[in-house]
Amino acid sequence: MTPTPTAVALPEVAQARRGQDGPFGVYVHVPFCFTRCGYCDFNTYTPAELGGANPDAWVAALATELELAAARLGGRRADTVFVGGGTPSLLGGQRLARVLSHVREHFGLADGAEVTTEANPESTSPEFFEAIRAAGYTRVSLGMQSVSPFVLGTLDRIHSPGRPVAAAREVRAAGFEHLNIDLIYGTPGETDDDLLRSVDAALEAGADHVSAYSLIVEDGTALARRVRSGELPAPEPDVAAHRYELVDARLRGAGMDWYEVSNWSRPGAACRHNLGYWGGGQWWGAGPGAHSFDGALRWWNVKHPNTYAQLLDQRALPVAGFEQLSAADRHTEEVMLALRMRDGLALSVLDAGERERAATAVSDGLLDTDGQRLVLTDRGRLLADAVVRSLLG
Structure with missing residues (x-):
C-alpha cells in the first residue's frame, strides 16, 4: 500500500515585510512537457514519466492550493502573475484561462496587473493566443532559444527553426502588450552567425524584451552525460563572454537596453514579475516544486505532481520544506x-x-x-x- 504523503507545516512568523508594502506576485508552475530537452533540469515530467498526464486534475489541485494560500496571506492582491514550467502552452488556451480565473477568485488582481505565460512555439496557434489574451493575459514569454537547426538539435528542441518567428507574429496579432523571447547562447558548435541570426529573428518578430542565457551544463541532464562521455565539448567561458557581448551590442543597436544582466527591453517593457523577485518582493509559488517567499520565510512545494495532488486532496498545503532567512x-x-x-x-x-x-x-x-x-x-x-x-x- 502506498503511504499517505505528509506535508511540512509552515510556521507563523513575524515577517519583516508582511504588510501590503511592495509588490506581490503569484507564480504558477506547470510541470508538464511533451519531451525533455537535454539541457533542462527543471521540475518537469513527460506523459510517459507520469503514466499519462491529467492536466484537469492538476488544475483542480492548483485551485485548492490557491484557496489555502489566499487564506494564509489574508487579502493580498496579485500585482503580477507568471505561469511557467514546464510547458504551460501544453495546457491549451481554455485551461490557462481557468488558471487565471482561479488566481482572480482567490487572490484578486491589482489594477493594471501584469499576467504572463511562458509558451513553446510547437504547442501554440493563433487560436491559443487569442484565447489567453481574451482571458486576461497581457504578456507572452516565448522559448525560441535559436533559429539554427544545428543548435536546436544539440539542445533537443523539437520545434522547427521558423516556428518561433511565426508564433511571435501570432502573439502580436492577438493584441498582446508585451512579447519576450528567450535565447540560449554558448551551445557547443554554435557560431557567431548562428547567434546573431537568432537575435535578429527575435527583433524582426516584434519582441520588445529579450532574455539571453549562457548554456549551463547541469548535473543529471542528458547534456551533462554527452559532455562527460566526450560526445560534446563543454561550453567555453571565453566563448560565452564573447557571445554575450555580441548579444548586448546587437540589442543596444536596435534600441533595447539591459535592465538585468541577462535581460534587455525597450523602454517600459521590463518584466514586472521578475523585477519583483530581484527587488526583494513577496510571492506565492503554486504548483509542484514551486518556491515562495513572504519577506522572511522561504518555502518550497513537494516536487511530484501526484504527491502534490494527494496532499491537496487532504486540504494540506503541499510544503516540502522551508527556511527562515x-x-x-x-x-x-x-x-x-x-x-x-x-x-x-x-x-x-x-x-x-x-x-x-x-x-x-x-x-x-x-x-x-x-x-x-x-x-x-x-x-x-x-x-x-x-x-x-x-x-x-
Missing part, C-alpha cells in the same frame, strides 16, 4: 540581486569592509559609482558573480 541571509541576497540590476546597489547597504572592497572593484573597472550607488560596468557584467563574491568577502 536571517538578517545576514537577506543582506547577501540584496547585494547579489541588486548588483545584477541596471539600477545597481545603494552604497549605504554595505558595511565598512564591503565598501572598501567595492572601491577596489571600481578601481579595477568592474563597478561604476556616483557616490550613492554601485552599477556593474560592461566588463563587470561578464564577471557579475565574481564581483558579488568579492564584495561579500
Whole structure:
C-alpha cells in the first residue's frame, strides 16, 4: 500500500515585510512537457514519466492550493502573475484561462496587473493566443532559444527553426502588450552567425524584451552525460563572454537596453514579475516544486505532481520544506540581486569592509559609482558573480 504523503507545516512568523508594502506576485508552475530537452533540469515530467498526464486534475489541485494560500496571506492582491514550467502552452488556451480565473477568485488582481505565460512555439496557434489574451493575459514569454537547426538539435528542441518567428507574429496579432523571447547562447558548435541570426529573428518578430542565457551544463541532464562521455565539448567561458557581448551590442543597436544582466527591453517593457523577485518582493509559488517567499520565510512545494495532488486532496498545503532567512541571509541576497540590476546597489547597504572592497572593484573597472550607488560596468557584467563574491568577502 502506498503511504499517505505528509506535508511540512509552515510556521507563523513575524515577517519583516508582511504588510501590503511592495509588490506581490503569484507564480504558477506547470510541470508538464511533451519531451525533455537535454539541457533542462527543471521540475518537469513527460506523459510517459507520469503514466499519462491529467492536466484537469492538476488544475483542480492548483485551485485548492490557491484557496489555502489566499487564506494564509489574508487579502493580498496579485500585482503580477507568471505561469511557467514546464510547458504551460501544453495546457491549451481554455485551461490557462481557468488558471487565471482561479488566481482572480482567490487572490484578486491589482489594477493594471501584469499576467504572463511562458509558451513553446510547437504547442501554440493563433487560436491559443487569442484565447489567453481574451482571458486576461497581457504578456507572452516565448522559448525560441535559436533559429539554427544545428543548435536546436544539440539542445533537443523539437520545434522547427521558423516556428518561433511565426508564433511571435501570432502573439502580436492577438493584441498582446508585451512579447519576450528567450535565447540560449554558448551551445557547443554554435557560431557567431548562428547567434546573431537568432537575435535578429527575435527583433524582426516584434519582441520588445529579450532574455539571453549562457548554456549551463547541469548535473543529471542528458547534456551533462554527452559532455562527460566526450560526445560534446563543454561550453567555453571565453566563448560565452564573447557571445554575450555580441548579444548586448546587437540589442543596444536596435534600441533595447539591459535592465538585468541577462535581460534587455525597450523602454517600459521590463518584466514586472521578475523585477519583483530581484527587488526583494513577496510571492506565492503554486504548483509542484514551486518556491515562495513572504519577506522572511522561504518555502518550497513537494516536487511530484501526484504527491502534490494527494496532499491537496487532504486540504494540506503541499510544503516540502522551508527556511527562515536571517538578517545576514537577506543582506547577501540584496547585494547579489541588486548588483545584477541596471539600477545597481545603494552604497549605504554595505558595511565598512564591503565598501572598501567595492572601491577596489571600481578601481579595477568592474563597478561604476556616483557616490550613492554601485552599477556593474560592461566588463563587470561578464564577471557579475565574481564581483558579488568579492564584495561579500
